[in-house]
Amino acid sequence: xxxxxxxxxxxxxxxxxxxxxxxxxxxxxxxxxxxxxxxxxxxxxxxxxxxxxxxxxxxxxxxxxxxxxxxxxxxxxxxxxxxxxxxxxxxxxxxxxxxxxxxxxxxxxxxxxxxxxxxxxxxxxxxxxxxxxxxxxxxxxxxxxxxxxxxxxxxxxxxxxxxxxxxxxxxxxxxxxxxxxxxxxxxxxxxxxxxxxxxxxxxxxxxxxxxxxxxxxxxxxxxxxxxxxxxxxxxxxxxxxxxxxxxxxxxxxxxxxxxxxxxxxxxxxxxxxxxxxxxxxxxxxxxxxxxxxxxxxxxxxxxxxxxxxxxxxxxxxxxxxxxxxxxxxxxxxxxx
Amino acid sequence: xxxxxxxxxxxxxxxxxxxxxxxxxxxxxxxxxxxxxxxxxxxxxxxxxxxxxxxxxxxxxxxxxxxxxxxxxxxxxxxxxxxxxxxxxxxxxxxxxxxxxxxxxxxxxxxxxxxxxxxxxxxxxxxxxxxxxxxxxxxxxxxxxxxxxxxxxxxxxxxxxxxxxxxxxxxxxxxxxxxxxxxxxxxxxxxxxxxxxxxxxxxxxxxxxxxxxxxxxxxxxxxxxxxxxxxxxxxxxxxxxxxxxxxxxxxxxxxxxxxxxxxxxxxxxxxxxxxxxxxxxxxxxxxxxxxxx
Numbered sequence: 001x002x003x004x005x006x007x008x009x010x011x012x013x014x015x016x017x018x019x020x021x022x023x024x025x026x027x028x029x030x031x032x033x034x035x036x037x038x039x040x041x042x043x044x045x046x047x048x049x050x051x052x053x054x055x056x057x058x059x060x061x062x063x064x065x066x067x068x069x070x071x072x073x074x075x076x077x078x079x080x081x082x083x084x085x086x087x088x089x090x091x092x093x094x095x096x097x098x099x100x101x102x103x104x105x106x107x108x109x110x111x112x113x114x115x116x117x118x119x120x121x122x123x124x125x126x127x128x129x130x131x132x133x134x135x136x137x138x139x140x141x142x143x144x145x146x147x148x149x150x151x152x153x154x155x156x157x158x159x160x161x162x163x164x165x166x167x168x169x170x171x172x173x174x175x176x177x178x179x180x181x182x183x184x185x186x187x188x189x190x191x192x193x194x195x196x197x198x199x200x201x202x203x204x205x206x207x208x209x210x211x212x213x214x215x216x217x218x219x220x221x222x223x224x225x226x227x228x229x230x231x232x233x234x235x236x237x238x239x240x241x242x243x244x245x246x247x248x249x250x251x252x253x254x255x256x257x258x259x260x261x262x263x264x265x266x267x268x269x270x271x272x273x274x275x276x277x278x279x280x281x282x283x284x285x286x287x288x289x290x291x292x293x294x295x296x297x298x299x300x301x302x303x304x305x306x307x308x309x310x311x312x313x314x315x316x317x318x319x320x321x322x323x324x325x326x327x328x329x330x331x332x333x334x335x336x
Numbered sequence: 337x338x339x340x341x342x343x344x345x346x347x348x349x350x351x352x353x354x355x356x357x358x359x360x361x362x363x364x365x366x367x368x369x370x371x372x373x374x375x376x377x378x379x380x381x382x383x384x385x386x387x388x389x390x391x392x393x394x395x396x397x398x399x400x401x402x403x404x405x406x407x408x409x410x411x412x413x414x415x416x417x418x419x420x421x422x423x424x425x426x427x428x429x430x431x432x433x434x435x436x437x438x439x440x441x442x443x444x445x446x447x448x449x450x451x452x453x454x455x456x457x458x459x460x461x462x463x464x465x466x467x468x469x470x471x472x473x474x475x476x477x478x479x480x481x482x483x484x485x486x487x488x489x490x491x492x493x494x495x496x497x498x499x500x501x502x503x504x505x506x507x508x509x510x511x512x513x514x515x516x517x518x519x520x521x522x523x524x525x526x527x528x529x530x531x532x533x534x535x536x537x538x539x540x541x542x543x544x545x546x547x548x549x550x551x552x553x554x555x556x557x558x559x560x561x562x563x564x565x566x567x568x569x570x571x572x573x574x575x576x577x578x579x580x581x582x583x584x585x586x587x588x589x590x591x592x593x594x595x596x597x598x599x600x601x602x603x604x605x606x607x608x609x610x611x612x613x614x615x616x617x618x619x620x621x622x623x624x625x626x627x628x629x
């Protein structure tokens with residue numbers, strides 16, 4: 001083969017590979033994405049998959065985009081399958097920068113039927129404050145945490161056979177991918193066996209944003225805890241049954257800031273907005289651990305600040321419960 | 337003198353002092369000063385038919401037409417559909433239909449039967465436009481018919497009536513954060529204010545959890561239309577239905593989070609209507625099972 005033939009061959013190859021990808025870069029897939037089958041049980045992959053970036057996520061999903069930007073979002077790939085009747089299955093692959101962010105997205109809702117997409121048994125979480133699931137299915141929607149991917153596969157009409165197709169797609173996507181452990185942050189909450197309070201594993205969530213916190217447990221429409229992508233947080237719900245069979249719930253929020261200064265500033269901001277009447281009574285001590293408990297409208301709340309860790313408890317029926325609950329936060333574990 | 341910034345928190349919500357706190361914090365623009373609070377009662381009509389959708393969730397257009405007619409008659413008190421429409425709009429109006437485009441989109445069948453019904457009432461077809469979106473020119477539109485899908489929302493608690501005009505703000509993201517309480521101000525924009533003649537919520541297949549994206553586990557066939565001329569009252573009734581469904585699904589209290597403060601703000605601050613259910617007369621027609629109000 002002469003040099004000109006080499007040139008012609010590589011030039012043609014370049015044109016074939018490059019130009020289709022360069023047209024409308026924001027909505028055309030790049031070649032490194034997961035290959036999905038063209039057809040599966042009568043469902044046919046439609047068109048070119050879409051690629052959604054931070055810059056156009058709101059065009060794709062309006063305000064829902066805020067959720068993904070609340071974690072370390074990289075990009076989203078959207079595939080669409082259709083069957084002969086025109087029904088759709090949409091496959092959304094959210095590539096996050098870290099596995100813990102993909103985990104966080106799943107942790108917002110542990111409801112649904114747990115399904116196994118081929119995860120090895122030995123990977124199950126030991127002594128965790130979360131359920132033992134990485135994939136959940138319900139009424140035509142599969143949600144999966146797989147390494148740094150958060151996956152949503154949804155059939156717009158839940159019909160016979162569609163669950164099998166969705167699970168098969170889930171298996172294809174997750175095959176060969178890693179099974180990292182849940183975020184270390186989850187170890188900042190003790191598992192207590194001698195308390196009348198039961199930890200509701202299905203209510204534990206990992207997050208970085210006040211928007212996500214508010215969607216789980218409303219504190220304020222403003223970011224009074226100074227949460228952002230540099231922070232990590234976990235919310236835990238405790239429950240106990242009274243003699244009347246009525247159930248009481250209380251919440252523990254543990255936050256890790258990048259450094260102690262940020263934690264102190266955040267607590268100060270929280271006091272100003274949430275406990276303006278208590279601000280002068282308890283000043284965060286930059287040198288030592290600070291702690292306080294207050295009786296407010298929905299029961300007792302408390303805080304503990306230690307290093308770069310901040311724990312807050314809400315809705316406790318009495319001071320003792322608030323104290324007991326704040327003890328569940330292992331703030332020392334956040335020092336590294 | 338500059339006002340001190342006061343932050344709305346969970347404590348305000350529990351105390352029931354959100355309205356007072358918002359009153360301190362939301363600085364109304366000049367055109368808001370003319371807004372008048374309604375001290376009269378509001379009416380909301382719920383029309384349901386268990387056959388509006390089949391088991392595969394296909395909409396029966398004939399049933400929907402009948403539901404629309406019932407809705408119009410009970411909202412306006414008129415004797416027939418054409419009279420009812422002409423009570424709300426006139427053939428000279430340029431009518432903007434405002435459906436919900438995403439999350440729980442308004443059924444196309446509902447938009448179609450409304451268009452057909454308007455035309456049969458003597459409204460020229462060319463006078464009926466889709467008015468959803470930030471690029472819509474609202475100037476020539478003289479009457480808006482808001483057609484949101486009933487749904488909870490992860491940033492505003494409920495994302496049905498008040499939020500349906502968010503794209504008119506030109507900057508919807510500004511209302512996603514702390515300013516979601518201010519959604520009501522969009523209804524008072526000069527190009528929007530006073531133009532809404534009917535709020536008709538598509539409650540055929542609502543979503544009772546916040547999302548942010550649709551999760552089929554939280555949808556159910558309510559098979560209803562919810563309508564009225566007071567947007568806040570319609571929203572308040574929608575809210576009641578969503579909250580009742582959430583408790584039913586989980587069998588335990590499952591409050592909306594964040595709380596839908598924008599509804600109270602729409603009443604107390606922006607004077608768009610009544611948010612207190614004690615001031616709302618709810619009329620129900622048709623299928624009564626699992627009404628949730």
